[in-house]
Amino acid sequence: MGYHEACGAIKTPYVAKCPQHKQRAVRFPGTASAAELVFYCPECPPGTFINRGFGASCDCALGGALSFTVHRSGNVFKPRGISMINPPRREILIRIEQAGGGERALEWMLEGMVGRRLTESAAAQNPASIRKLLEDRGFDDATISAMISAMPDTSESGKSTLALDPELRADAERQAKQVALATFESRITIADLLARSTSEMLRDQYRAEYPRALRRAGIERIELIDKFPVLTAQFGYTRGKPNPGDSRLRTYREKTGEYIVYGDLAQTEALLVKLDPVMVLSWLLRKGFALPNASGNREAAETILAAMGPADRPNDLTEAVIELVHSISHAFIKRAAVYAGIERSALSEVVLPTAFSFFVYAAARGDFVLGGLQALFESDLHLLLDGMVDDEHRCALDPGCEDTGGACAVCLHLGEPSCRMFNTRLSRKALAGGLGYFDVTTSAS
Ligand SMILES: [Zn+2]
Ligand SMILES: [Zn+2]
Ligand SMILES: [Zn+2]
Ligand SMILES: [Zn+2]
Structure with a gap:
């Protein structure tokens, strides 16, 4: 079929018959390129032809040639959409905002996600979030100001306000809020597994094997979210080259011109994987970044965030952290697919570099959740992590792959x-090979 990259029109290929003999035939070139098809008339003298390819132009105002290919090619129609963590009920979003929103969420992440959910952690003590809380409760401005000025000064009580690039802070708060949203309604930790298990063998595994494997892999925590709220939305399609920027996005529109987004809100299962900030900092130091040393998870996380540029203006450190989290996410997904018995393409990621975290979630198929990630979480996590650390990290295509970035x-x-x-x-060099994350984590444990 023919498509016009610029306007999105599709056309049935058409080749005229020989005007004299009312016949046409085709010679296949032995390639997949429609442009090399030769149409000729079997009655006409050899060497003459009617057409090479389908060669037609679009009749739209933009003009230009149609491209021809088989209808099932990804170049003809490539759906464009997003998936995002989306609370199933608006009330949850409101409760998180009232509790202090992104600022509270970031504080909660830095403190190690204490409590079952964000709203059970210690409330933020700073005037701006308290003002917001009081406003939401319906107090008037004068009363709020009086209450805030009567508050004891907490600035000397240890937790200094973290000095971050404002855009980076916005990134970090937004990503922390995504974790808070996703874990609000369901969250199962390894401590929960231990508490509810009655099998001595499994209890030993949760007490000894899991923590050991997590430590060796430089992972602070893995948690199961069995009601991971994800919104999949389709807003349009492209024809032609699949890479962003190479083709024109056709959005879905109403006849009135209004945009349409087709969405599917579903709950599925997911794993939250959060790297150990102390190990991330050690790795960055090993790679040669000039950063102060820090002790403890919170201090290490703050040290890294304070040196990071925002996603829109990334510095070398931002790039290194993104590459690390993303590469581990892929290494994890490849193995999780095997252990969870889920097709690899049915697992997706949400990478949250400023939270040193990623989510792996199973594609939602209606209301049905396969439970593969849950089974993995309950019984094989240590095997997966050991494999991720110890498996061969070379690539079958080395040295070619190595020379072009290592992915x-x-x-x-x-x-x-x-x-x-x-x-x-992405790069395997972020994982192993001398300056890799696992080189640092295995020598530390
Ligand atoms: Zn056109
Ligand atoms: Zn002819
Ligand atoms: Zn990825
Ligand atoms: Zn490779």
């Missing part, structure tokens, strides 16, 4: 439905 379809790439970052910012 290719054979080793670290995932299919397009799984990866939201188009397989960029």
Whole structure:
């Protein structure tokens, strides 16, 4: 079929018959290119032809040639959409905002996600979030100001306000809020597994094997979210080259011109994987970044965030952290697919670099949740982590792959439905090979 990249029109290919003999025939070129098809008339003298390819132009105002290919090609129609963590009920979003929103969420992440959910952690003590809380409760301005000025000064009570690039702070608060939203209604920790298990064998595994494997992999925590709220929305499609920027996005519109987004809100299962900030800092130091040393998770996380540039203006440190979290996410997904018995393309990621975290979630199929990630979480997590650390980290395509960044379809790439970052910012060098994360974590434990 023919398509026009610029306007999105599709046309049935058409080739005229020989005007004299009313016949036409085709010679296949032995390639997949429609432009090399030769149409000729069997009655006319050899060497003459009617048409090479379908060669037609679009009759739209933009003009230009149609491209021809088989109808099932991804170039003809590529759906464009997003998935995002979306609370199933608006009330949850309101409760998080009233509790202090992104600022409270960031504080909660830095403190190690204490409590079952964000709203059970210690409330933020700073005047701005208290003002917001009081406003939401309906107090008037004068009363709020009086109450805030009567508050004891907490600025000397240890927790200094973290000095961050304002845009980076916005990134970090937004990502922390995503974790807070996702974990608000369901959250199962390894401590929960231990508490509810009656099998001595499993209890030993949760007490000894899991913590050991997490430590060796430099992972602070893995948690199961069995009602992970994800919104999948389709807003349009492209024809032609699949890479962003190479083709024109056709959005879905009403006849009135209004945009339409087709959405599907579902709850599925997910794992939250959060790297150990102390290990991330050690790794960054090993790579040669000039950062102060820090003790403890909170101090290490703050040290890294204070040196990071925002996603829109990334510095080398931002790039290194994104590449690390993203590469571990892919290495994890490849193995999780095997252990969870889920097709790899049915697992997707949400990468949250400023939270040193990522979510792996299973594609939602209606109301049905397969339970593969839960089974993995309950019984094979240590095997997966040990494998991720100890497996061969070379690629079958080395040295070629190594020389071009250390990530290719054979080793670290995932299919397009799984990866939201188009397989960029990935490298096996972030994982192993001397300056890799696992080189640091295994020598520390
Ligand atoms: Zn057109
Ligand atoms: Zn003819
Ligand atoms: Zn490779
Ligand atoms: Zn990815």
